Amino acid sequence: YSSKEKRMAPAGGLWHTVQCMDWHYLVDKRLIAASYTGQTAGAIVTDLITNYFAAEGITAGTIQAGSTISEAIFNYAPGGNVMDVLAERAGFTWYIDAEKQLFFLLRTTVTAPFLIPNGTLKGSSSLTHGNPRYRNRQYLRGGKVVTALQTETFTTQDGTIQAFPVGFPVALVPTSIKEDAAPMTIGIKGIDTAKDYYWSKGDSVVVAAVAPGVGVVVEIKYYGEFDIIALAEDTVGIAAQLAIEGAGTGLVDHIDDDPTLINIDDALDEAEAKLDRFSQAGKEVHFDWPDFGLEPGQMVTLTEPLYGLSSADLLITEVNVAALPEGLIYQVTAIIGPVIGGWELFFGALARAKEDVRLTAGAASQILVILAMTKENWDWTEAVTETVLACPVPSATLYPSATLYPC
Structure with a gap:
């Protein structure tokens, strides 16, 4: 590298x-x-x-x-x-x-080939506590979700109103706009001309080019949009945190943004996945082991009363090999929950x-363009016709004149 x-x-x-x-x-x-x-x-x-x-x-x-x-x-x-x-x-x-x-x-699928019982840790070991990204209540801001078809009607009162505010920002071109059941033409604000009504994406006001007369019923059918925000809570974790703090709510809030989400259920799934990952207190154990067999990705069961670990299942995230005078030693890092360092290295920069x-989970407006290499063979030919142009060369008997020029 x-x-x-x-x-x-x-x-x-x-x-x-x-x-x-x-x-x-x-x-x-x-x-x-x-x-x-x-x-x-x-x-x-x-x-x-x-x-x-x-x-x-x-x-x-x-x-x-x-x-x-x-x-x-x-x-x-x-x-x-x-x-x-x-x-x-x-x-x-x-x-x-x-x-x-x-x-x-x-992560619990692959187990280590052996347990590490009490008293068998070799050399130095250490335990790090902490979870800098701990939370027990997870908010997630997503993108915008499109509503079902909305129908709103307005009855004009004085014949001067041109702006018609609808309940949601408009997401797509209105399905129809009618005046007393007569269809109207529709255009985009600032772009189209010579239309009866104008709209703009994300704008909740539809504008008429000419104010409808008194008593005219204006019907607007459209699809709106609204912002997604999802919430997931760990009630057990909240109660445990309250016991630690002694007073207050026990809540530890965190919010993430994922503007690619365009479905409420999908946002809830992601919020719950993040809460499952970061709602537990993290522990990272470093220890030396003399035997081969431990690998990253394995779950190892470890008992060490000094660290308060009794048959604790830890995920091995890193194994280094060191050469000592007495032979090889395997330096192991294993975790419970997310800890800065091992967790970050193992799962990547999730943030x-x-x-x-x-x-x-739903319709998306993104277009994916996939590029592909193509090869073409071009055959080139060229034909050249050479014309020999002979010109006179001066000699003892041939010399320039008014009508003869040498090369």
Whole structure:
């Protein structure tokens, strides 16, 4: 991935520092341009392996189905981004092992080959408490959702009113506008001309070019729009937090924005998924282990009374190997819940905006353009006709004159 050379003094020579990436690089380097409708998260992952990752040598490990996603649009999104958002929506984890197998599954699926009972931790160990992103009440601001067909009527009183405020901002061109049941023409404000009525997306006022007469009934049929905001609460967590604080509400609020959401149910699903992930107190354990067998992605059961851990299930997020005089030692990082560092490295930057990834449950207004390379063979031919032009060359008997010029 990168390397650095540093001169060693005073004897000379170079010290080489090398940083390497694991096989996740093969997914991160690919851009995904694809869309899916009505498929499970696992089916989408399987298709991504077939059409993108297999060419890099990635094969399918255990791919669990997960939740059904009504619509997914990946607009030239990095492969790692795509896998992160699918895992978050399904409540799964994903990783690639040393054999280039991609796994997409519940984090409790793969267990370590052995337990770590009390008194068996070797060398130094540590426990870090904390969850900087803890919340027990999750708000989620989505995009805008389109209403059912709305019908509103107005009866003019004085023949001077041209503006007709409707109940919602208008999302689409009005289905119809009528005056006393007579259809009117419709145009866009500031763009069209010579129309009877004008509208604009996101504007809740429809304007008549000419005020209808007294007593005229104006009927407007349209689709409106409104902002989505979803709320999910962890009542058990709120009560526990209140017990810690001693007074007040026990509420810890957090809000996230995802403007790609255009369906209320989908927003609720995402709010609950975030709450499930970040509503638990985080713990991160570092310990040394002398034997081979622990790998990232495994659930290991650990007992250590000193840290208050009794048969606790932890997710291994990192394993480093160190060479000591007495042999190899495996430095393990494992977590319960989200902890800054291990969690962030394992699940990716989940807080970053994902404008290039869209998961929805309903109609979307985005158009995905997929580029494709094409090859063409052009045969070129050229015909040249050469005409030899002979011109006189001066000699002892041939010389220029008024009608003869040398070359």
